[in-house]
Amino acid sequence: MEQVVVVDYGMGNLHSVHSALVTVAAGKVDVMVSQDIEAINNADKIVFPGQGAAADCMQAINSLKLRDTIINAAKEKPFLGICMGLQVLLDHSDENDGTSCLGMYPGTVKNFSASFSPQQRTQLKVPHMGWNTIRHSADHPLWAGIASDSYFYFVHSYYVAMDSPEIVSGITDYGFEFASVIAGDKVFAMQCHPEKSADNGLKLLENFINWREC
Amino acid sequence: MSLAKRIIPCLDVDAGRVVKGVQFVDIRDAGDPVEIAKRYNDEGADEITFLDITASSDQRDTIAHVVEQVAAKVFIPLTVGGGIRTVDDIRRLLNAGADKVGINTAAVKKPEFVQEAAARVGSQCIVVSIDAKRVSTNNHEDRWEIFTHGGRNATGIDAIEWAVKMAEFGAGELLLTSMDRDGTKRGFDLDLTRTISEAVSIPIIASGGVGNLQHLSDGIKLGKADAVLAASIFHFGEFSIQEAKDHMREQGITIRQ
Numbered sequence: 001m002e003q004v005v006v007v008d009y010g011m012g013n014l015h016s017v018h019s020a021l022v023t024v025a026a027g028k029v030d031v032m033v034s035q036d037i038e039a040i041n042n043a044d045k046i047v048f049p050g051q052g053a054a055a056d057c058m059q060a061i062n063s064l065k066l067r068d069t070i071i072n073a074a075k076e077k078p079f080l081g082i083c084m085g086l087q088v089l090l091d092h093s094d095e096n097d098g099t100s101c102l103g104m105y106p107g108t109v110k111n112f113s114a115s116f117s118p119q120q121r122t123q124l125k126v127p128h129m130g131w132n133t134i135r136h137s138a139d140h141p142l143w144a145g146i147a148s149d150s151y152f153y154f155v156h157s158y159y160v161a162m163d164s165p166e167i168v169s170g171i172t173d174y175g176f177e178f179a180s181v182i183a184g185d186k187v188f189a190m191q192c193h194p195e196k197s198a199d200n201g202l203k204l205l206e207n208f209i210n211w212r213e214c
Numbered sequence: 215m216s217l218a219k220r221i222i223p224c225l226d227v228d229a230g231r232v233v234k235g236v237q238f239v240d241i242r243d244a245g246d247p248v249e250i251a252k253r254y255n256d257e258g259a260d261e262i263t264f265l266d267i268t269a270s271s272d273q274r275d276t277i278a279h280v281v282e283q284v285a286a287k288v289f290i291p292l293t294v295g296g297g298i299r300t301v302d303d304i305r306r307l308l309n310a311g312a313d314k315v316g317i318n319t320a321a322v323k324k325p326e327f328v329q330e331a332a333a334r335v336g337s338q339c340i341v342v343s344i345d346a347k348r349v350s351t352n353n354h355e356d357r358w359e360i361f362t363h364g365g366r367n368a369t370g371i372d373a374i375e376w377a378v379k380m381a382e383f384g385a386g387e388l389l390l391t392s393m394d395r396d397g398t399k400r401g402f403d404l405d406l407t408r409t410i411s412e413a414v415s416i417p418i419i420a421s422g423g424v425g426n427l428q429h430l431s432d433g434i435k436l437g438k439a440d441a442v443l444a445a446s447i448f449h450f451g452e453f454s455i456q457e458a459k460d461h462m463r464e465q466g467i468t469i470r471q
Contacts, residue, residue, distance in 0.1 A: 012336070013308045020289050052336045113415070125417045125440055127338060127386055131218040131260055131470040151218065151470040153291060155338045155386075173216055196291050196313065198255065 005043035006033045009060045011084060012051025020195035021047065024206040037069050046073045050084030054109065055096035057084050071102055074187050080208050081189030086182065087160055089189055095158055105182065106163035120175045127157045134170040134180050142188050142207045150200045152192035159191065218470040219434045220260035220441035221458050222419060223448045225250060228267050230276040251284045257455035259290065260470055263443060266296030278310040285311025295343055301334050308339060316389055318343040319362045322369055325383060332384025342385040346373035346406055347393040358406050365393035374413055381414040388414065392422040399425025407437030419443050427453055427461040434467050
């Protein structure tokens with residue numbers, strides 16, 4: 001049976017991600033949560049979630065010696081990044097006075113408040129918390145059955161500013177347009193939480209489970 | 215398109231069953247939390263909040279069990295408040311499937327608890343619940359003061375200053391309940407809601423007093439709330455979440471379809 005591994009590096013609660021994946025896998029795919037390098041290497045697909053501060057996430061990844069394992073997995077097999085699991089794929093985050101990240105994609109993780117105009121700062125709350133739309137900026141198998149401008153659940157204070165706009169797959173507006181989804185060769189990574197995004201989120205996770213690379 | 219305003223039904227849970235207190239005294243039974251949460255999810259609720267009002271300490275783990283059952287079936291954000299005193303309490307609920315926890319009395323007793331909790335589990339998981347009541351003084355204008363224990367215990371703390379402090383201490387969101395309005399069906403205290411929403415940069419959930427759909431849209435448009443929370447109008451079938459959303463949309467408010 002095909003195996004999906006949800007990478008557990010101690011950052012955030014994986015209960016919901018696991019439970020949503022088990023629901024859509026419907027017994028056809030094995031879903032396990034693990035921080036074991038061998039399990040990640042042997043998995044058919046990887047889900048890479050994450051919550052919390054960038055420095056804590058990077059420290060956890062490095063102290064578990066998962067850095068190369070994660071980077072290799074993202075190059076070799078279908079890989080779904082969620083929330084911090086998107087942000088740490090970039091070069092650098094401004095969070096925690098600057099944090100060096102995994103460097104898979106050129107770009108910087110920036111703070112909303114720092115990017116807002118003085119007027120926006122009085123009107124737009126941070127964190128960006130709640131349901132917002134994602135406009136598809138590129139076709140992707142994971143968008144199957146999900147309309148462009150569908151709502152997903154977000155909660156974050158930092159956003160990714162990509163230096164390579166060609167890999168942006170979804171765009172969300174909060175004061176300005178930012179890349180809420182990126183799609184590399186085998187990587188699909190999103191700022192929102194599909195496991196908390198009701199039917200649209202479950203559909204996306206189901207598409208990931210069924211994703212066959214060409 | 216932009217960030218949608220949220221509609222949040224709140225379930226009061228006592229020993230695993232959903233109840234709703236009117237002014238925290240008269241309590242009626244409205245059923246099974248899993249079934250109700252599923253129904254609200256199907257109707258389009260944007261989140262669900264559970265308030266644990268279980269008094270007896272030997273039944274404290276029932277709320278974690280409720281959350282676990284709901285989280286296995288309902289894939290929208292779940293918040294749990296009531297009786298949270300330690301980081302271990304928070305972890306237990308997050309591990310059971312809660313996304314956020316509401317902290318009230320423990321924050322009033324020791325504000326640094328909010329800092330500690332935010333540092334350990336992240337601000338995005340920490341909702342500080344503020345129960346505020348309007349107080350009149352002889353020499354000054356009306357002000358709002360923080361109360362604990364369901365509105366019985368005055369603390370002397372100014373509600374606006376408290377909200378600002380809690381945001382600085384790492385709260386990710388504030389759940390603001392007017393104790394003057396809770397259970398009255400007269401609508402939110404809009405002055406209180408707007409004053410606090412404008413004083414802090416984190417999202418505000420307005421609560422306490424919803425009796426009709428206009429109250430919900432007033433909370434957003436006049437109270438400047440980011441989300442509105444209500445209980446009894448949804449529980450007893452007066453209005454569905456969908457009707458509330460239709461009303462909000464007619465009022466020009468951005469709502470998740």
